[in-house]
Amino acid sequence: MSLPAFAELLERLVFTPGRNAKLALLKRFFATERDPDRGVALAAISGELSFTAAKPALVRELVASRTDPVLLAWSHDYVGDLAETVALIWPEPTHRPNRPPPELSEVVEALELAAKAEIPAMLAEWLDLLDPGGRLALIKLVTGGLRVGASGRLARQALADWSGHPVEEIEEVWHGVPPPYLPLFAWLEGRAERPDPRDAPVFRSPMLAQPLEAPDIAALDHTAFRAEWKWDGVRVQASAGPGGRRLWTRTGEDLSGAFPEILEALDFHAVVDGELLVIRDGEVAPFADLQQRLNRKVVGPKMLRDHPAGLRLYDLLFEAGEDLRPLPFDTRRERLEAWFACVKPARMDLSPQVAFASMEQLAALRDGARAAGIEGLMLKRGDAPYIAGRPKGLWWKWKRAPLSVDAVLMYAQRGHGKRSSTYSDYTFGLWRPDGAGGEELVPVGKAYSGYTDQELVWLDRWIRNHTLSRFGPVREVEKELVLEVVFDAAQLSSRHKSGVAMRFPRISRLRPDKPAAEADRLEALMAMVENRPQ
Amino acid sequence: MAAPHPESWTRITPEGLYCEPGGFHIDPARPVPRAIISHGHSDHARPDHDAVLATPETLAIMTARLGEGRAGRQQQALPYHQTLVQNGVRVTLVPAGHVLGSAQVVLEWQGSRLVVSGDYKRQPDPTCAPFEPVPCDVFVTEATFALPVFRHPPLRHEVQRLLESVALFPQRAHLVGCYALGKCQRLIAGLREAGWDRPLYLHGAQAAMCRLYESHGIALGELRPVPCPQKRGETVLAGEIVLAPPSAEANPWARRLTDPVTALASGWMRVRQRAKARGVELPLVISDHADWDDLLATCAEVEAPEVWVTHGREEALIHALAARGVRGRALHLIGREEDEGGDPLLAEEEAAA
Numbered sequence: 082m083s084l085p086a087f088a089e090l091l092e093r094l095v096f097t098p099g100r101n102a103k104l105a106l107l108k109r110f111f112a113t114e115r116d117p118d119r120g121v122a123l124a125a126i127s128g129e130l131s132f133t134a135a136k137p138a139l140v141r142e143l144v145a146s147r148t149d150p151v152l153l154a155w156s157h158d159y160v161g162d163l164a165e166t167v168a169l170i171w172p173e174p175t176h177r178p179n180r181p182p183p184e185l186s187e188v189v190e191a192l193e194l195a196a197k198a199e200i201p202a203m204l205a206e207w208l209d210l211l212d213p214g215g216r217l218a219l220i221k222l223v224t225g226g227l228r229v230g231a232s233g234r235l236a237r238q239a240l241a242d243w244s245g246h247p248v249e250e251i252e253e254v255w256h257g258v259p260p261p262y263l264p265l266f267a268w269l270e271g272r273a274e275r276p277d278p279r280d281a282p283v284f285r286s287p288m289l290a291q292p293l294e295a296p297d298i299a300a301l302d303h304t305a306f307r308a309e310w311k312w313d314g315v316r317v318q319a320s321a322g323p324g325g326r327r328l329w330t331r332t333g334e335d336l337s338g339a340f341p342e343i344l345e346a347l348d349f350h351a352v353v354d355g356e357l358l359v360i361r362d363g364e365v366a367p368f369a370d371l372q373q374r375l376n377r378k379v380v381g382p383k384m385l386r387d388h389p390a391g392l393r394l395y396d397l398l399f400e401a402g403e404d405l406r407p408l409p410f411d412t413r414r415e416r417l418e419a420w421f422a423c424v425k426p427a428r429m430d431l432s433p434q435v436a437f438a439s440m441e442q443l444a445a446l447r448d449g450a451r452a453a454g455i456e457g458l459m460l461k462r463g464d465a466p467y468i469a470g471r472p473k474g475l476w477w478k479w480k481r482a483p484l485s486v487d488a489v490l491m492y493a494q495r496g497h498g499k500r501s502s503t504y505s506d507y508t509f510g511l512w513r514p515d516g517a518g519g520e521e522l523v524p525v526g527k528a529y530s531g532y533t534d535q536e537l538v539w540l541d542r543w544i545r546n547h548t549l550s551r552f553g554p555v556r557e558v559e560k561e562l563v564l565e566v567v568f569d570a571a572q573l574s575s576r577h578k579s580g581v582a583m584r585f586p587r588i589s590r591l592r593p594d595k596p597a598a599e600a601d602r603l604e605a606l607m608a609m610v611e612n613r614p615q
Numbered sequence: 616m617a618a619p620h621p622e623s624w625t626r627i628t629p630e631g632l633y634c635e636p637g638g639f640h641i642d643p644a645r646p647v648p649r650a651i652i653s654h655g656h657s658d659h660a661r662p663d664h665d666a667v668l669a670t671p672e673t674l675a676i677m678t679a680r681l682g683e684g685r686a687g688r689q690q691q692a693l694p695y696h697q698t699l700v701q702n703g704v705r706v707t708l709v710p711a712g713h714v715l716g717s718a719q720v721v722l723e724w725q726g727s728r729l730v731v732s733g734d735y736k737r738q739p740d741p742t743c744a745p746f747e748p749v750p751c752d753v754f755v756t757e758a759t760f761a762l763p764v765f766r767h768p769p770l771r772h773e774v775q776r777l778l779e780s781v782a783l784f785p786q787r788a789h790l791v792g793c794y795a796l797g798k799c800q801r802l803i804a805g806l807r808e809a810g811w812d813r814p815l816y817l818h819g820a821q822a823a824m825c826r827l828y829e830s831h832g833i834a835l836g837e838l839r840p841v842p843c844p845q846k847r848g849e850t851v852l853a854g855e856i857v858l859a860p861p862s863a864e865a866n867p868w869a870r871r872l873t874d875p876v877t878a879l880a881s882g883w884m885r886v887r888q889r890a891k892a893r894g895v896e897l898p899l900v901i902s903d904h905a906d907w908d909d910l911l912a913t914c915a916e917v918e919a920p921e922v923w924v925t926h927g928r929e930e931a932l933i934h935a936l937a938a939r940g941v942r943g944r945a946l947h948l949i950g951r952e953e954d955e956g957g958d959p960l961l962a963e964e965e966a967a968a
Contacts, residue, residue: 089776096891098896102784102876105784106783109783149938152763152934152935153763155928155930155931156762156763159886160886160888162887162888166764169765169885169886170763495865497896501865501875501877502864502865502867502868502869503870541867553892553893554865554892554894
């Protein structure tokens with residue numbers, strides 16, 4: 082596949098909001114492209130391929146020697162992104178080399194083999210051969226800034242849809258086959274056996290829970306279930322053994338690089354399921370603290386010191402190569418406790434089980450738990466094996482009752498896809514003193530769910546009829562409509578203007594009956610914050 | 616005697632560029648006694664001038680858009696390449712390649728020649744006469760896309776991307792936002808050239824202008840209005856291409872279309888942030904203005920020692936011209952922002968449903 086074809090795929094993925102549309106783009110791509118390019122592209126899309134062959138400064142130097150500095154500066158100001166500016170402004174060569182643009186695999190191979198000193202000339206030659214889209218893809222690729230709006234999980238789902246194999250089967254070999262995944266494609270096309278990852282750590286699709294609703298509670302035989310806290314972190318799977326160590330999210334995204342201290346602690350031969358948390362002095366820090374650690378490729382010593390990560394263990398899936406997943410939960414729990422007592426892994430503890438005698442008692446425990454880091458309870462059947470996916474009736478998640486505030490609608494944004502003609506994303510605010518003796522609204526959150534279809538239609542019409550100004554797809558509205566917003570937790574945040582961030586805010590009710598001046602004040606939300614300094 | 620510099624016989628009034636000896640304005644922003652209009656876009660063709668001189672096509676477009684009686688109380692048609700003398704000023708209209716009827720206004724007085732290009736493009740366009748460079752003493756140019764990052768790809772390249780998307784998503788409608796005068800018809804012609812012979816579906820705002828183009832002999836193939844769904848909740852036109860004014864996708868009107876892929880045809884789509892901010896799923900880089908390379912090439916071709924720059928990014932073009940030994944001057948004209956003139960982040964045109 083030529084680099085321009087790859088660039089066109091990236092371009093479509095970046096602008097396509099819908100999951101199904103992204104899957105369709107990827108499926109066509111796997112079906113029509115050849116090896117090894119489709120595998121190289123897949124690695125690039127799923128973040129498995131990262132180069133730091135060239136620094137952005139090198140790209141800047143290359144373009145600066147070919148353009149007017151004033152025009153380059155104005156262009157950069159206008160476009161914003163350096164890579165994009167270079168891709169667009171790169172002068173067409175006066176004598177275009179009489180060659181086709183490079184293949185993707187050719188570029189990747191050449192970069193791996195090249196000496197550092199050769200890279201600028203190589204890069205310049207490729208840039209001369211490419212169109213703007215191809216140039217952008219190339220620059221993003223070599224500087225390691227490729228963001229494509231498609232996760233690795235989505236790419237694997239597309240492989241599953243395309244080939245007809247369940248995604249869980251693909252997950253289990255994915256991490257054992259390196260790019261460009263020739264044995265994987267051969268298996269998916271029926272040309273070879275399923276690749277055997279041997280000792281290489283591979284991701285196992287996790288078992289997930291269903292939300293517990295009121296009707297389910299009545300039918301539940303509580304004696305068959307075990308309860309434990311649902312911690313507000315990132316559900317992870319850690320796999321370690323002679324073939325290596327890896328840490329994954331529950332969708333199979335690799336977190337190994339971002340949590341070196343966890344990786345170091347994986348000094349055993351086992352696969353465990355647990356919650357990744359920031360833990361200080363034994364106390365779970367709010368989710369916002371963990372968020373600072375996520376999405377970082379490199380983590381500095383200060384971050385490691387101030388935001389120390391730990392793993393709270395839920396389950397043991399493999400022990401020294403033995404697959405424990407077919408065993409009942411109770412047996413796995415015994416094995417987990419025994420294994421933990423013996424291995425004593427650093428930076429880890431066991432998620433305790435919560436004793437209860439009735440559902441009423443459990444409900445009281447759940448509602449009493451307001452500590453940061455607890456989202457609610459998990460209920461797991463004692464006799465259930467560990468089954469990938471979301472099997473019915475075996476695991477339940479029982480979130481604590483949400484918090485709520487009455488907020489004022491401030492801005493609305495059009496959605497995407499089916500909602501592109503509908504204002505479906507809402508930014509809302511609460512009152513606070515404006516410093517001049519009056520009151521002002523400060524935005525506290527954004528929600529795009531929770532409402533019914535009828536409420537959405539009503540909101541859309543209200544917004545169109547009460548618009549103050551427009552900024553692209555965003556409308557500022559008259560500050561008149563009160564929305565009841567529910568959310569799971571409130572946490573201090575220096576990244577929000579209001580100083581507070583909500584977890585999972587959603588619209589629970591429209592309150593057109595309530596005057597905006599009677600909406601809640603910021604203090605009310607602040608009183609719900611869990612991590613206030615004492 | 617040396618010919619007088621165009622500076623000495625023109626000036627900028629609050630209404631716009633004014634030719635002193637001729638006694639007329641070119642593309643004035645407010646009603647004036649005598650106006651020469653370069654083309655039919657509403658930032659150039661304003662209503663309620665007393666006398667209007669323009670190409671026959673531009674007069675027809677103005678009448679259709681502004682209404683009978685508001686497109687000049689007196690209309691005078693001047694076909695391309697014919698010369699009319701007004702108070703000693705020779706006026707000739709020469710194709711500008713922008714939209715149907717678009718003209719450069721060539722003014723000659725006492726041996727001095729000024730060319731006001733209006734808006735123009737150099738890419739091929741089957742729906743209007745191609746731009747013709749006219750050597751002159753002063754060339755007046757637009758600068759809408761006057762940054763070196765703006766280089767428009769060929770039309771067929773973008774049409775191909777649209778057709779590939781239609782093939783990939785046959786279960787969805789494709790809603791292409793494009794300006795009703797010029798862009799819409801050029802895109803239709805491009806689709807026809809690429810072999811798309813299915814009916815094209817038009818928003819009401821596009822249909823009238825397409826009919827006008829067809830009455831001037833430009834074949835656009837089968838065009839149909841967007842139908843209304845038969846039943847409540849039903850949607851229409853999966854697998855088809857619908858052309859509508861930019862931002863029509865934001866209107867309740869668009870809900871009748873089946874899960875539409877929203878595309879937008881504009882030179883601004885070259886820049887990702889602009890496309891992202893508009894929430895466009897398929898940005899198409901199609902413009903009826905000259906791109907950076909064409910602006911510079913045109914200024915060189917007309918061999919003018921001096922270029923006056925109207926709306927857009929004047930400073931960048933003037934900077935680049937200076938490096939080529941050409942004197943540049945910014946003409947600050949107000950009210951130029953129809954079609955692609957305005958940055959799409961700042962203005963969201965609401966299409967009439």
